[in-house]
Amino acid sequence: MTDVSSDFIEQKKAELGEDEPRRKLETLCQERRIECSWSWHEVVGLSFRVGFPNGRDKRWQHITAREADDILSVEFPAFAYLGDFDAALFTTSQTMEAAIRSDASNYAFIEIPGVRRIEHPQLELPGLDEDVEDEPRSGPKIRPNDAWVLEFSSAPDHPNLKVEIGSASREFTAISDRRGRRVSFRERSPLPNGLGRFPTLRISGVRVTRHDEALDLLNRISGAIFFELDLQYGVAASIIPSRLSQMARRRGRLRQDNVQWLPRNPQNQYPEKPLSLYWYGRSSGIPLLEYLAYYQVLEYFFPSFSHRDTLEKLRNELLDPRFRADDDGNLVRIISLASGTGKGFGSEREQLRSTISGCVTEDLVRDFIGNNDVLREHFSGKQKIKDVAHLNLSDTRSDFLTAVANRVYEIRCRIVHTKEDGGGTAANLLLPFSKEAEELGPDIELVKYLAQKVLIAGASHLRL
Template sequence: MISGRMMTADINPADSLNPNSPLFTLEKAIQTAGISCEWVSMWNESVCLQIDIASGRSSRAVLISEQDAIKCLEMDFTKIRALGEYDAYEVLGEDPCIEVSLSVNSGPTSRMLERIPGWEAAAPANPRLKNQGSVAITGARGEDWLAELGTPSDRFDILSGRGSVTLRLKGRQNKTYGEALAFLESAGNAILFEVDLKYGLSFAFRRMRPAVATRFVRRTSLNAAAPTLPRLQYAAEPLSLYRYARSAVGMPLLEFLAYYQVLEYHFYRYSQRDLLDKLRNELRDPNFRADDERHLSRILRITRQPGRGYGDERGQLKSTVRYCVSEDAISDFFSVNPEVLRHFSAKKQAIAGLGPVDPQRKKGDLADSLCERIYDIRCRVVHSKEDGGGQVDSLLMPFSPEAESLRAENVLMRFLAQKVLIAGAIDLPA
């Protein structure tokens, strides 16, 4: 699979090809099979044929280069389907196989697989290919399938071209797309977990880059001024949490929680200020009487402390955001980030249970409604348990579509965390 597509509107990219190019033969074969395809011009002026591979009720675009076209003529694309959000493909037929690209979480891949007993090099006599090979994984219960962990097959290289390690599940006849995806997730994840247990090698299914990841990027006006020495000193602990959030690339749940902890760090300070304002207003009331138990009870209710800080956590979050971020600043944020605005205001929300937020509502309501939303998400991320912590379908689980949609929420969370850090800063000695 090739990246770097360049759109062309008026010119057919295929016009630049040699009339005898194998891509034309492949195009005819693909069209005869009833599969959608189109010509694509690349950034380097090469031409590819884009083929739409079936993937459940949708499809996945695969780009075929002229170099790979001859090999593709030997492939039956009607018997190939992409699986879920993974960089994975299933080949149907007499020798069924699911192959998925793996990302490596425990260091460089070079020589890692060679540590696993049973490793067989693809070409032992060729030094240039010494790192290529596979490990066969079989069972002792009469299973009708086996697995292989190793370098990608030639077919997978054409379809994907990503990663240097794949997992292959061979021999299982899956009748439906859903059955194949479920088998990949259950059996594949079990294999990778036990490889980690036994050999200390951590792999994970490589996922296709979601469109949401590229769509939700905070827009900021480019600062034309040269860098200057800072005038402010930021609290070390929340600044460390902020930097942690910024480093959580590809982990939206972790990023969200780190930004939330930046806000949470300041709860005590700003909820106390909110409390003092309420107490001051009560005590300044000309009708307040120290000998009236009802008046004293109001004071007690205001000062009640269910936890750290003053008021419940939801109230402390609102106090912190209201004190540090103006309504105008929040409105301006949405004005310059239209993609994020569309995410928040959509009638059908990407995260179940959340309602749309209208940035055009009257001032005084926007910050509170956003805080309600933030707190609800925080609870769904933190309370990841079945027993007493909510229903299973209410959890925000890693790698789920809902978790991926947190990327838009995190654009706002980053903005709020920055504002809170600035509000809590002190002058830096010259």
């Protein structure tokens, strides 16, 4: 973005003309008190962005003239985005709609009994026109350019609740991430009737007035729907996260410095099993699974590092000139040091502390965090992950590596919902699609860094 005067911006806007779609959309945004702004970029020229409602936040989107025209073509419906999903609540019709996907393919949905092709689609929220032709499941096969819908039968307890899966509505197609530049051309191009080529879940018939209520309802109903689809038809589905939330999560990740030297043949070899866990974390793309994979890399080395720590203590005890083999008190101390549970010595938290201190120094970890603005703010600023140890970079008197080990361990406990060593109360579960999970990026970077260091510490000379 180039720093230019407001007069320059106004001049460029005037050159677009009053009928330019973005200018029309700006007028409507101002009428609805939706924040929007213009900026100038030397490469792309005049740029327009809108801060669409998203609960207590805003979801800022750069809008092209074509995208503005799409929104205006559906009369700019009153809506708010829901959480970090590619989902929205259309407030006038009280309908929630969310982009969904199947783990197999989106074609898996059309194999479910009851799916029908829409011959003359006029999908107006909250549902379909009454005169849409209903074909039996055994009717003509649904083709790629067909619109389709699967309506769920109502339950006695909630007769007004209406749930559908089918081609995205025109309204949602106009505002969804699926119309963004980061998806395939096929998904960006709507069906001939304006409906989306991608499937959505639509929920209506329940009045909601607040964003958090709508998000909670979407989570609960979609969770039940998808679980039962999996049980009955083997179709595993999920709501698609917003690409903007994924971009925000990636901004919390570290970028590698531009290394100038050329790659060389490896001199080391790394243990196969923990290296496999490390690559699983790198490829998972799911924050909680990624974190646990890196933690398991550390866990793999618990026995060697906890033994190493204990052996050092035993060695120091035996080298003490005051040690006497005929003194029961001395022998009790030796037994206490040598006693341990499982494959390593000490509790899991203690073994983690021994492993971390065995592969990094306090200064290394302080520099790793302190030299990156995102990490420094995440760990030293307002805490975004609850019930975990705080890492205070300015406190040089406390044991920093112990604080690091405690934080890594406590997040792991919140993910797997375990109890503290020796009992205690259960940790609050860290849910996969929660705000905290979205904020986990810097913590993932920290545990990944530790996993890298412990793999290096466990490396051996490459043998050919």
